[in-house]
Amino acid sequence: MYVVCVTFTLKAKAKERFMPLMLAQAENSLALEADCLRFDVCSNAQTNEVFLYEVYASEDAFQVHLASKHFKEFDMAVSELIADKTVSTFGEVAIGS
Numbered sequence: 001m002y003v004v005c006v007t008f009t010l011k012a013k014a015k016e017r018f019m020p021l022m023l024a025q026a027e028n029s030l031a032l033e034a035d036c037l038r039f040d041v042c043s044n045a046q047t048n049e050v051f052l053y054e055v056y057a058s059e060d061a062f063q064v065h066l067a068s069k070h071f072k073e074f075d076m077a078v079s080e081l082i083a084d085k086t087v088s089t090f091g092e093v094a095i096g097s
Contacts, residue, residue, distance in 0.1 A: 005088045007086045009084040010081055
């Protein structure tokens, strides 16, 4: 299991344009990538922050996600809407290790 957490800080008034693109990206990732196991999109109604919680079968599966056509198209489409982006990744730790 490989977990990816992303926090976007959007530019002023960008959320209305960003959210439909983000939700479509989540749907595409789940539908088109067998090893994308979860893709949650969370939005703070009081700020311009959007948080993603993504779970992949492996780090390799995440690399496949980054190389996908739908991700590249999404990334280009939203680049002008983002003020800041933070990505954190977490690998599975075996119980008893």
